[in-house]
Amino acid sequence: MSLGRFLIRKTAIAIATMVAVSFLIFLALEVNVEEVAVKVLGQYSTAEQRAAWLLQNGYNDPFAIRYLRWLGNFVTGDWGQSTFFRAPVMDMVLPRLAASAILAGGALLVIVVFGLGLGILAGMRPGSLLDRVISVFSVVTTSIPDFASAVFLSGIFVFWLGLLPGASTMISGFSLSELILPVSVLGLYSMGYLARVTRASMADVMNTHYIRTARLKGAGMARIVLRHALRNALITPVTVIMLQLPWLLSGVIVVEVFYAYKGFGTLLYDAALNQDIYLIEACAMISVLVVVLSQILSDLIYGWLNPRIELGAKA
Amino acid sequence: MRQLTPYLQKPLVVVGGALSFGWLLIAILAPLIAPYDPLLTLQPLAKPLTQGANGEFFLLGTDMLGRDIFSRLIWGARTVVIYATLATMTAYAFGLIFGLIAGYAGGRTDAVLSFLANVVLSFPVLVLYIVIIVTIGASPVNIVIAVTFSSAPAIFRIVRAITIDVASRDFVRAAITQGESTGRILFVDILPNTTGPLAVDFCLRLGYTAITIGTLGFLGLGLPPPTPDWGGMVNEGRAMAIAFPHLVIFPCIAISSLTLGLSLLADGLREVNEAKERQA
Numbered sequence: 001m002s003l004g005r006f007l008i009r010k011t012a013i014a015i016a017t018m019v020a021v022s023f024l025i026f027l028a029l030e031v032n033v034e035e036v037a038v039k040v041l042g043q044y045s046t047a048e049q050r051a052a053w054l055l056q057n058g059y060n061d062p063f064a065i066r067y068l069r070w071l072g073n074f075v076t077g078d079w080g081q082s083t084f085f086r087a088p089v090m091d092m093v094l095p096r097l098a099a100s101a102i103l104a105g106g107a108l109l110v111i112v113v114f115g116l117g118l119g120i121l122a123g124m125r126p127g128s129l130l131d132r133v134i135s136v137f138s139v140v141t142t143s144i145p146d147f148a149s150a151v152f153l154s155g156i157f158v159f160w161l162g163l164l165p166g167a168s169t170m171i172s173g174f175s176l177s178e179l180i181l182p183v184s185v186l187g188l189y190s191m192g193y194l195a196r197v198t199r200a201s202m203a204d205v206m207n208t209h210y211i212r213t214a215r216l217k218g219a220g221m222a223r224i225v226l227r228h229a230l231r232n233a234l235i236t237p238v239t240v241i242m243l244q245l246p247w248l249l250s251g252v253i254v255v256e257v258f259y260a261y262k263g264f265g266t267l268l269y270d271a272a273l274n275q276d277i278y279l280i281e282a283c284a285m286i287s288v289l290v291v292v293l294s295q296i297l298s299d300l301i302y303g304w305l306n307p308r309i310e311l312g313a314k315a
Numbered sequence: 316m317r318q319l320t321p322y323l324q325k326p327l328v329v330v331g332g333a334l335s336f337g338w339l340l341i342a343i344l345a346p347l348i349a350p351y352d353p354l355l356t357l358q359p360l361a362k363p364l365t366q367g368a369n370g371e372f373f374l375l376g377t378d379m380l381g382r383d384i385f386s387r388l389i390w391g392a393r394t395v396v397i398y399a400t401l402a403t404m405t406a407y408a409f410g411l412i413f414g415l416i417a418g419y420a421g422g423r424t425d426a427v428l429s430f431l432a433n434v435v436l437s438f439p440v441l442v443l444y445i446v447i448i449v450t451i452g453a454s455p456v457n458i459v460i461a462v463t464f465s466s467a468p469a470i471f472r473i474v475r476a477i478t479i480d481v482a483s484r485d486f487v488r489a490a491i492t493q494g495e496s497t498g499r500i501l502f503v504d505i506l507p508n509t510t511g512p513l514a515v516d517f518c519l520r521l522g523y524t525a526i527t528i529g530t531l532g533f534l535g536l537g538l539p540p541p542t543p544d545w546g547g548m549v550n551e552g553r554a555m556a557i558a559f560p561h562l563v564i565f566p567c568i569a570i571s572s573l574t575l576g577l578s579l580l581a582d583g584l585r586e587v588n589e590a591k592e593r594q595a
Contacts, residue, residue, distance in 0.1 A: 020434040028450040139582055143575040145526040147533040147549060148567035155560060166557075250441035254530055258553075269534065272445045280449060287442045295437075 080278035100263035110187030119198020126203040138192035168259040198237040242298035327583030334576025342396035349386040356381040390543040402462035409467040414474025432468035522577035
């Protein structure tokens with residue numbers, strides 16, 4: 001399959017997924033118009049006010065019409081007004097998304113460096129003591145819920161050692177030290193998985209005949225790993241990195257709430273606590289869009305790194 | 316017993332199993348172990364290892380409403396064990412049935428079910444929970460529904476893949492030739508072959524579900540108070556954690572030890588299964 005056709009196929013699947021997702025979100029949050037009116041106008045609005053509001057905003061139309069109108073508005077950039085913040089949803093979501101991208105970017109860096117690094121070290125000599133230690137470490141870090149590791153890390157670095165700030169509000173401008181803890185918590189939770197995938201892939205490659213041949217030739221360990229093993233061992237892990245994004249997005253919510261970081265996660269959290277349905281809809285749509293795009297990217301990277309695999313053959 | 320020996324020789328299985336079954340035992344025996352009623356106000360914000368005015372002893376201190384934290388942790392084990400198990404099992408029921416159907420029927424049925432599973436799986440888990448909880452509210456039953464809805468597609472995928480593999484083997488063809496009913500083929504011939512990988516996945520997923528219930532509690536979207544719930548305890552104690560770290564540290568240790576135990580157990584089981592396959 002050519003690259004063009006592959007992209008067209010993947011994009012078509014992505015669009016179909018997004019349409020289905022948008023339908024689910026709309027169905028969940030807006031199928032019951034009475035509840036929509038209560039959530040938008042508040043609990044203490046009168047029945048007449050709600051009826052008038054529903055009529056005025058086209059909520060008396062059939063569900064299918066309302067869904068298509070909502071979808072059309074969403075695609076053209078009209079995401080409605082936030083009832084809690086009293087501002088256009090789009091103006092709020094985009095800057096918050098940028099703030100979270102800094103956090104997620106930092107976390108990805110930690111995940112890539114430590115996840116790949118530890119995985120390579122462990123997989124170089126499967127069964128060695130170093131391998132066992134790294135394996136246990138990666139199980140431990142991925143098993144602890146992120147809010148608990150946030151508590152533990154803050155306990156150590158904020159209250160005990162007094163080295164780092166305990167909140168990341170960024171009130172007095174951007175501050176790198178306020179990023180360290182949230183990024184570490186996110187990174188710690190996700191890097192264990194990447195380390196395990198890398199280790200498995202590396203261990204497989206180290207057992208292949210061409211690596212044995214290199215060893216028998218008397219090549220040094222560094223040369224074997226760097227020149228021969230890595231290129232093949234890293235194909236799967238690099239693909240997996242992109243697939244970490246959904247987990248990272250979930251983690252971002254917890255970590256931002258914990259450290260009071262003003263990003264996409266706290267926005268969705270405030271929206272949920274305040275039943276701000278238009279804001280929830282937009283946040284949910286955007287987070288799924290990010291996931292779907294990252295999957296396409298992951299497929300492309302896989303095809304690019306592994307020329308033996310024909311694009312689209314993976315299905 | 317002899318079948319269990321390879322498992323008991325693995326330190327991962329022993330440590331993981333001890334942690335997991337330890338918490339299970341605590342959950343079952345909660346009324347016998349807990350020194351006080353988890354909802355009873357005794358004395359607010361007592362530090363750990365202190366005595367109360369009426370001669371009570373607070374091993375892990377008390378919270379701002381004066382409830383004994385040790386007793387709340389023990390009853391919290393019961394909350395998480397009951398709801399995590401219930402939610403994981405309902406997710407399994409749906410994932411198994413649809414996975415068997417999709418893998419065995421193939422064709423259009425498989426395509427539709429797989430697409431639906433992908434749609435649900437493209438939500439970041441927590442975003443999906445928030446949408447569901449905002450729609451139907453936070454209650455014990457709704458949390459089970461939310462977990463089922465988000466976990467079943469992942470189980471579906473695993474079961475579907477195994478079913479496709481098993482269905483192509485000779486004994487299934489033989490069963491079809493013999494004229495066995497589809498239901499019998501699915502549940503008597505194919506299902507037992509999925510138990511190895513699924514046992515590993517079940518332990519892992521039980522851990523994820525415990526993490527999820529804890530995280531929802533931490534976000535204030537979980538089980539409604541005053542239910543003793545570890546995540547909820549962290550949420551309630553967070554504002555005062557600087558002065559009273561015992562409010563949050565102990566529930567975090569509790570949930571981490573449970574989820575760690577479950578993943579160690581899953582890891583150990585996987586290693587033994589892989590070793591068995593290599594021998595076979």
